[in-house]
Amino acid sequence: MTTDEIVEVAEDYTQDAHLFAELLRAGGPVRRVRLPPRGLQCYLVTGFAEARALLADPRLQKNSQGIRELFEAKLPPDAPQNSVGQDLNWHMLNSDPPDHTRLRKLVNKAFTSRTVARLRPRVEEITAELLDALAGQERADLVPSFAAPLPITVICELLGVREEDRTEFSDWSKTLLNAAVRPEDAQNAAQSMFAYLTGLIAQKRAEPAEDLLSDLVHASDDGDSLSEPELVSMAFLLLVAGHETTVNLIANGVLALLREPEQLARLRAEPELMPGAVEEFLRFDGPIHLATLRFTAEPVEAGGVTIPAGEFVLVSLLGANRDAERFPEPDRLDITRAAGGHLAFGHGIHYCVGAPLARLEAEIALGSLLARFPDLALDAKPDELVYRQSSLVHGLEALPVRLR
Ligand code: HEM
Numbered sequence: 001m002t003t004d005e006i007v008e009v010a011e012d013y014t015q016d017a018h019l020f021a022e023l024l025r026a027g028g029p030v031r032r033v034r035l036p037p038r039g040l041q042c043y044l045v046t047g048f049a050e051a052r053a054l055l056a057d058p059r060l061q062k063n064s065q066g067i068r069e070l071f072e073a074k075l076p077p078d079a080p081q082n083s084v085g086q087d088l089n090w091h092m093l094n095s096d097p098p099d100h101t102r103l104r105k106l107v108n109k110a111f112t113s114r115t116v117a118r119l120r121p122r123v124e125e126i127t128a129e130l131l132d133a134l135a136g137q138e139r140a141d142l143v144p145s146f147a148a149p150l151p152i153t154v155i156c157e158l159l160g161v162r163e164e165d166r167t168e169f170s171d172w173s174k175t176l177l178n179a180a181v182r183p184e185d186a187q188n189a190a191q192s193m194f195a196y197l198t199g200l201i202a203q204k205r206a207e208p209a210e211d212l213l214s215d216l217v218h219a220s221d222d223g224d225s226l227s228e229p230e231l232v233s234m235a236f237l238l239l240v241a242g243h244e245t246t247v248n249l250i251a252n253g254v255l256a257l258l259r260e261p262e263q264l265a266r267l268r269a270e271p272e273l274m275p276g277a278v279e280e281f282l283r284f285d286g287p288i289h290l291a292t293l294r295f296t297a298e299p300v301e302a303g304g305v306t307i308p309a310g311e312f313v314l315v316s317l318l319g320a321n322r323d324a325e326r327f328p329e330p331d332r333l334d335i336t337r338a339a340g341g342h343l344a345f346g347h348g349i350h351y352c353v354g355a356p357l358a359r360l361e362a363e364i365a366l367g368s369l370l371a372r373f374p375d376l377a378l379d380a381k382p383d384e385l386v387y388r389q390s391s392l393v394h395g396l397e398a399l400p401v402r403l404r
Pocket of ligand 1: 242343
């Protein structure tokens with residue numbers, strides 16, 4: 001079946017992302033939509049089986065040139081053009097094989113479970129310092145005080161970003177992911193980011209240090225086929241991924257527990273359930289809403305719909321992870337359910353390279369937070385909480401809590 005119906009998506013769909021996905025899925029697992037803010041027309045996938053199949057389908061591609069050409073062809077003529085950040089685009093998440101294979105190979109080893117396990121003592125130390133800083137307070141916003149600084153510190157230390165540069169970098173990163181930002185502000189943030197990363201790479205080339213970015217500079221100098229634009233874009237991707245994802249796993253996980261006292265009590269009583277609980281937080285309310293943009297290189301059939309060649313496809317990871325066909329009673333948080341197999345980290349060749357690091361950080365962060373603050377409680381009504389305006393990240397602007 002081809003479908004002519006186009007669902008007009010409301011501007012505020014990010015504020016109730018699960019309801020949005022559920023309503024779409026009720027009309028079918030693959031729907032044609034027009035997305036704000038620029039009126040982009042695409043096929044949006046909310047069924048688990050269809051999402052999993054399409055994420056791993058080589059007929060769906062991601063290379064930035066193909067995406068750009070399709071944007072030019074598809075966007076309404078009066079839509080603002082998106083040339084923001086093109087210098088930062090030459091990374092693996094915008095590549096198809098063989099480029100993707102080559103780029104990913106360069107960092108795979110740095111993020112295996114074994115390599116990442118060595119970071120445990122340092123992640124515990126940073127976590128303890130952040131919790132110490134909260135210790136005297138009655139109330140706090142857990143996003144800026146805890147959930148964000150932990151993964152930001154870890155990824156900046158891994159790549160070798162100086163402490164004094166981190167606030168500026170975080171601000172640019174936030175600006176770039178904000179769908180509601182003015183195009184000139186996004187352009188400025190991208191230019192600042194590019195200039196900063198180019199400088200940082202020059203510095204690592206001149207004075208190599210014990211960090212991943214220095215290793216990557218050497219890999220490219222040794223002829224391991226990493227061009228300068230690819231190097232800058234790799235640093236950009238790893239840093240932004242490290243800044244914008246795990247923060248939401250921690251904050252969304254805390255929120256889920258504070259809203260389900262029985263589950264919270266169970267996890268406090270049986271802390272060994274934490275690894276499984278983290279998988280359930282990823283399934284139940286993951287950090288990424290829509291996976292990054294793909295397009296069909298040839299016609300593809302999914303969920304009874306034929307998506308013609310040359311169409312954009314977006315996969316709702318939140319929607320897929322709450323498909324009752326795959327996870328019974330999907331809207332219920334159950335830290336003991338077999339949540340493995342969820343799509344919060346994507347699927348196929350672009351499966352998240354940082355998944356072992358994210359899991360480690362979340363287990364330590366959530367375990368330590370619960371142990372330190374036995375009376376932790378939500379300090380807002382759930383409907384007062386505001387989500388970030390982004391099609392990509394699903395995360396809270398703030399998470400007010402009472403600590404005692
Ligand atoms: C809970 C935290 C995280 C979540 C939920 C997450 C989620 C994802 C998802 C869904 C994708 C695939 C996107 C797509 O196919 O369109 C992805 C890819 C990626 N993630 Fe993560 N991520 C997390 C943490 C991290 C961290 C900490 C890093 C930093 C090292 C990272 C680095 C990457 C990279 C480099 C890719 C691209 C992989 C490729 O194209 O082959 N992620 N992530």
